[in-house]
Amino acid sequence: MARILDIGCGRGKYPGAIGVDMSPASQADVLCDWTKTLPFGDSTFDGVRMIHIIEEVDDIFRMLAEAHRVAKNGAIVTIVTPHYTDHASYCSPAHRWHLSSFSFWFFSDKPAQYDYYAPANYREKRVRVELLRIWRALGFQFLVNRARWFRKFWEYYMSFVIRGKTVQWELEVVK
Amino acid sequence: MPRILDVGCGPAKYPGSIGLDMNPATAADVIAHLDKGFLPFRDNSFDELRGEHVIEHVADIIATMEEFHRVTRSGGKIYLVTPHYTDFSSFRDPTHRWHLNTYSFIYFYPGGMHGRDMWYTKVRMKEVKLHVKLLKMWKALGFEFLVNHSRFFRQFWEHYLSFLIRGKLMEFTFEVIK
Numbered sequence: 001m002a003r004i005l006d007i008g009c010g011r012g013k014y015p016g017a018i019g020v021d022m023s024p025a026s027q028a029d030v031l032c033d034w035t036k037t038l039p040f041g042d043s044t045f046d047g048v049r050m051i052h053i054i055e056e057v058d059d060i061f062r063m064l065a066e067a068h069r070v071a072k073n074g075a076i077v078t079i080v081t082p083h084y085t086d087h088a089s090y091c092s093p094a095h096r097w098h099l100s101s102f103s104f105w106f107f108s109d110k111p112a113q114y115d116y117y118a119p120a121n122y123r124e125k126r127v128r129v130e131l132l133r134i135w136r137a138l139g140f141q142f143l144v145n146r147a148r149w150f151r152k153f154w155e156y157y158m159s160f161v162i163r164g165k166t167v168q169w170e171l172e173v174v175k
Numbered sequence: 176m177p178r179i180l181d182v183g184c185g186p187a188k189y190p191g192s193i194g195l196d197m198n199p200a201t202a203a204d205v206i207a208h209l210d211k212g213f214l215p216f217r218d219n220s221f222d223e224l225r226g227e228h229v230i231e232h233v234a235d236i237i238a239t240m241e242e243f244h245r246v247t248r249s250g251g252k253i254y255l256v257t258p259h260y261t262d263f264s265s266f267r268d269p270t271h272r273w274h275l276n277t278y279s280f281i282y283f284y285p286g287g288m289h290g291r292d293m294w295y296t297k298v299r300m301k302e303v304k305l306h307v308k309l310l311k312m313w314k315a316l317g318f319e320f321l322v323n324h325s326r327f328f329r330q331f332w333e334h335y336l337s338f339l340i341r342g343k344l345m346e347f348t349f350e351v352i353k
Contacts, residue, residue, distance in 0.1 A: 060269040084266040098274065100266040113186055116198040117270065155263040156310060160338040 002046040005070065007034050008053035017049065035063065040070045043175070048077045055081045055095045061118045064171075068120035073175035077122065079104075083129065083164030100155055101129050101144075101167045122171040127151075130165040177222040180246065182209070183229035192225065209242075210234040219248040219353075227256040231271045237296050240283060244298045249353035253300060259307065259342030276333055277307060277345055285352065304348035313340045 001016070009019030013027040020038065021028035032039055035057045048067045057063045067077050082089040084098035106114055107122040129151065131141040140162050144151050154162065176191070184194030188202040195214070196203035207215055210233060224247045233239045243253050258265040260274035273279075281288040282295045284302060307329065309319040318340050321328045332340065 096272070097269060098266055099269060100263055102263070102267045103269045105267070113198060113200040116200050157312065157341070159263070160261070160341065 003044065004047040004049065005038075005040070005045045006049045006051070007038070007067070008050065014049050014051075018045075035059075038066050038070050042069055043072045044070050046072055046075050048075065050077065051080045052082070054079050055089070055097045055099060056092075057096070060097060061120075064118065064122070065120040068122065068173055068175075071173040073173060075173045076125065077169075077171045077173060079169045079171065080166055083159070083167050085159045085163040086132075086165050088165070099167065100159075101127055101151055101164070102155065103167075104169055104171065107171060121174040123174055124169065125172045126168075126170040128168045130168070132163060132165055135162050178220065179223045179225065180214075180216070180221045182214075182224060182226040182243070183232075189225055209239055214242050214246050216246045218245055219251075220246050221251060222248060223252045223254065225254045227254075228258075230255055231257050231265070231273045231275060234272065236273060237282065240280075240300075241296060241298045244283075244300060244351055244353075247351045249351055251351045252303075253347075253349040253351060255345075255347045255349070257345055257347075259337070259345050261337045261341040262310075262343045263341075264343070275345070276337075276342075277305060277329060278333070280347060280349070283349070299352040300349040301352060302347060303350045304346075306346040307342060308344040308346070310341055310343055 004014060004017040006014040006017035006019045009017065009021050009028055010026050013019040018030065019026065019028040020030045020032060020034045022031065022033060024031060030039060048071050050067065054060055054063065071077060081099050084100055089095060089098050104124055108124040129141065129144050131144065135141060144154050179189060179192035181189040181192040181194045184196050184203055185201050188194035193205065194203045195205045195207055197206065197208040199206055205215060224243050226243070230236060230239065247253055257275055260276050265271060265274050278288065280302065282293045283298060283300045285292065285299050287293045307319065307322045309322065313319060322332050
């Protein structure tokens with residue numbers, strides 16, 4: 001059975017996953033401050049999930065380096081976070097970062113000097129943007145996810161009107 | 176020859192300047208971290224300080240600007256480039272802590288914004304030049320010219336238009352007052 005780690009699992013832990021959280025009121029199997037280090041050995045997990053947590057951590061790259069460490073080569077790290085144009089990005093005073101669908105673009109084509117900031121190697125396998133219902137019904141969500149150039153145009157010119165909701169990434173761990 | 180400090184110089188240091196960066200894989204002459212204390216220079220060491228795409232990354236903008244002010248001589252220039260908060264690039268880098276607009280540095284201006292000095296810092300500098308860049312399409316339609324042409328229009332743009340006619344970059348030049 002695939003071993004999945006759900007970081008910041010809250011009360012909706014991913015079925016079959018090992019949950020990590022800070023709060024004893026959650027469904028966590030392990031309680032710890034997961035923003036600093038994860039209490040697991042190297043290359044332990046086949047998948048890591050970070051659902052609505054990356055926007056709250058002190059240091060996103062440190063978090064991604066830790067996830068990289070505990071994941072096996074080829075494992076998928078799934079990240080879900082609000083798009084910066086969604087009201088949810090501003091609802092919580094714990095949200096430190098406001099992110100777009102290109103916030104992890106450089107992992108797939110990393111310039112040499114970026115190794116210093118983001119030492120972990122990932123490949124961006126999939127990016128999916130969810131829009132609000134009205135825009136989805138009008139076909140914009142389909143278009144945004146269909147072509148990268150359209151997604152870019154949307155980010156530059158349209159996204160404060162045709163607003164985003166969440167962004168989901170699948171990053172493949174490269175060791 | 177003017178003494179120029181390029182803070183956060185990256186791989187493309189400003190010609191003739193002293194480059195400072197925290198990342199050794201850059202063209203830096205001096206390795207230092209802006210969030211960990213002080214710039215390793217004496218007071219009034221530079222005629223010009225340049226920070227391109229730096230200020231949106233620092234932990235404390237006021238403390239950093241105070242340090243920039245300290246190492247720049249009286250009458251010297253501080254040149255900053257940073258994304259406007261309506262540009263997608265402001266949200267593209269997961270280390271951008273701050274999303275700024277054309278009024279983001281009024282704490283440092285004598286007379287603040289409405290003629291009253293702000294009390295968050297004692298350090299003073301004057302905005303001697305500000306150039307706003309808009310996206311290509313808006314520039315072609317003449318909006319970039321208008322935003323830079325009059326203060327009134329810039330204010331109107333910030334208040335009413337900027338989520339549609341989105342900004343790109345802001346280039347500030349401040350004159351240090353000591």
